[in-house]
Amino acid sequence: MCSITSILGLIGRNVNYSYSPFIHNTAAEMLRLPFYYTIFNIADARQIPDALNGMRALGIAGLNVTIPYKQVVTEYVDTLSAEAQAVGAVNTIVNNNGRLSGCNTDIAGVSHPLNPYKERLHQSPAGIFGNGGAALAAVEALRRDYQPSVIRLFVRDPDKGLALAEQVRTKHPEAPIEIFKIDAYDAIRDCHLLINATPIGTKGVQTAGNSTLLPQEQKVLHDGQIIFDMVYNPLRTPFVDMATEAGAIVIPGIEMLIAQAAESFCLWTGETMPVDSIREKLLKKLTAQP
Numbered sequence: 262m263c264s265i266t267s268i269l270g271l272i273g274r275n276v277n278y279s280y281s282p283f284i285h286n287t288a289a290e291m292l293r294l295p296f297y298y299t300i301f302n303i304a305d306a307r308q309i310p311d312a313l314n315g316m317r318a319l320g321i322a323g324l325n326v327t328i329p330y331k332q333v334v335t336e337y338v339d340t341l342s343a344e345a346q347a348v349g350a351v352n353t354i355v356n357n358n359g360r361l362s363g364c365n366t367d368i369a370g371v372s373h374p375l376n377p378y379k380e381r382l383h384q385s386p387a388g389i390f391g392n393g394g395a396a397l398a399a400v401e402a403l404r405r406d407y408q409p410s411v412i413r414l415f416v417r418d419p420d421k422g423l424a425l426a427e428q429v430r431t432k433h434p435e436a437p438i439e440i441f442k443i444d445a446y447d448a449i450r451d452c453h454l455l456i457n458a459t460p461i462g463t464k465g466v467q468t469a470g471n472s473t474l475l476p477q478e479q480k481v482l483h484d485g486q487i488i489f490d491m492v493y494n495p496l497r498t499p500f501v502d503m504a505t506e507a508g509a510i511v512i513p514g515i516e517m518l519i520a521q522a523a524e525s526f527c528l529w530t531g532e533t534m535p536v537d538s539i540r541e542k543l544l545k546k547l548t549a550q551p
Contacts, residue, residue, distance in 0.1 A: 262320075266296065267296050269323045270300060270321065270478045271326075271327060271333075272303050272325070273327035274315075278494075280524065280546075283517075287539060288539055292530075296529070308330075308438075313361060316361065322529055323354060325525055326353070326354065331394055334351045337361075340362045340436060341364075344366075344401070345364055347368070347432070348367070349428070350365055364525075368398050369400050371403075372405070375406075379406075381453065384408060386411045387452055388412075388415055388454065388456070389415065389456045389458050391415075391458035391459040393423045396425060404455075411437045411439055415441050415448075449475070450481055453487065454486065460492065462500055463494060464494045473499040474499075475500075480507075482509050485509075488512065492514045493515045493518045
């Protein structure tokens, strides 16, 4: 009797660039698990209900969800995990015999790479660049697992920063969030941790003429900081290069990519992803690209 291969996948819009198929298929192959991961491009949010009904009908075992559908799918799954409820977004769906559970592994994706620095981050100021879903996941990871003295959001539009802060405070009034303009250099220098939760620095992505988060001449970064860039392509972003030159501890975006993938993989398969081997293979693939 032949074994049945369970289907996993990614839903998003124009996401053929994703490394998720490489990560999950490599892990499944290494562990000899009967899973295959592919990509499902969905052109319009109005197709999401049909897509998830199709997931149920076809017995697709699990899906990752990326922009612009992380919020939309929350309305069409059967249950939401505590993490998904906290950030109002789903990036992982598990199919339990037709009952869809919406989860969020982005929080773990931020938290796990920071774990070696837990004592250092406790009751120290932390900063996040951005005001979108990635920034919200970072806020939640820091609030839950690291208890910084303050979480500073560095944003171009203070109104959007305030909206994110209010979203958090609705559930957690005690959350120590402050809003700063992105050029508040003294407040940035004072942070022990800085996280880039914007797409600035991503290969091939135009971000309103901004190719760098911070001007090099300001010498904002220093060797007393931990710099975490969520951007994973390219491996060396301008932010990472600036941090390296300043002598800071650097956590590249590939660490979040793998950490959140490992969490999703475990939810679907019940197995632990061989993270060190996946990192090695993914680095080799990324560095081989022009």
